[in-house]
Amino acid sequence: MTKILNVSKLRKTYTSGSKDLTVLDDISFSIEAGDTFAIVGPSGSGKTTLLGLCAGLDRSDDGTVTLCGEDLGSLNEDERAFLRNQKVGFIFQDFQLLPTLTALENVSVPLELQGASNAAAVALELLQKVGLGDRYDHYPSQLSGGEQQRVALARAFSTKPDILFADEPTGNLDEETGEKVIKLLFDLNKEAGTTLVIVTHDLDLARLNNHVLRLKGGKIIANETTTVS
Template sequence: MVKILNVHNLEKSYFSGSKKLNILKDISFSVKAQDTFAIVGPSGSGKTTLLGLCAGLDQPDSGIIELCNIETTSLTEDERAQLRNQKVGFIFQDFQLLPTLTALENVAVPLELQGDKQASKKATTLLEKVGLAKRLSHYPSQLSGGEQQRVALARAFSNSPTILFADEPTGNLDAETGDKVIQLLFDLNKELGTTLVIVTHDIELAKKTNHILKLKGGRIVEDTKLA
């Protein structure tokens, strides 16, 4: 199976005043195409930092990241942004919807910016898939948390990403709503043949994936394939 994400000997640190904080140390792993992959660990273990590096939102101090067979660590910021637009989808804990746009517009606008003439039609189809056919013209403030995250799901899949990164996707949802959103996420992922990488502190959610990577203190302490 083709590897969509390869990470080799990743290191990342930040300075807090004059003190150097080592966030990630000697991280290496790979994710296969159409795999479901969870990154777990306690708060402060480096999960979100690792996700940002893998997605090309930030650069490591050292090490190599290959995303969709492209070494992102040698790209400029603009080149990484172009790769994300073409290959990557995102889902965040806080939804990150534009409050002045309707549900339909929130999903369609990224497609319109790419010049897609079918943007509105594709957005409508995706919102129907996540059960929001009757909420297309509603603004985020008129939607529940679960509905907002479903809009975010539709938007994440709108550019038919090769890989989708989800950072604590149920963090702001109650358990029942979170379960429904996760089921939708996995169903869409399977239907569209996407590769899914989830950062979560929820072990039960992680167990739904094929592969779990556990971090502690910025290091890998477990690398478990479940399927």
């Protein structure tokens, strides 16, 4: 199968005062197209930093990241932004909806940035899929946390991305709401055939994926293939 993400000997260090702090050290793994892949580990293990490097939101100090056939290290900021716009979807812990836009407008934005002429129709169809067809004209402040994350799900899948990065997608939700959001995420993902990469501290969520990468202290301590029922 095609490797959609390949990470080799990745290293990231931050300088704090007079000290250097190595957040990631010698990280190597690959993900095949269509896989579901969880990155787990305790707080401070480097999970979110790794996601940012894989998505081209930040640059590593050493090593390479190849995303959708492109070596991120060889691309400038504009080129990486274009790649994300065309190929990548994101879901964040804190939703990151635009507060001055309605649910429909939030979902439409990535489509409009791609020049789609049917952005509103596609956005409304996705909102209906996540159970918010009747809330399309509501602003984020008028929606619960779970509803905001469902809008974020619709937005993430609106452009039919090749790969979707989700950073603690249930981190701000109660258990029951989180379970509903995760079911929607996996249902939409299965329908779209998207590659899914989830950063989480929730081992139950991690086990829903085909592969689990475990980090501790900035290093890989396990890379496991799971049996998903």
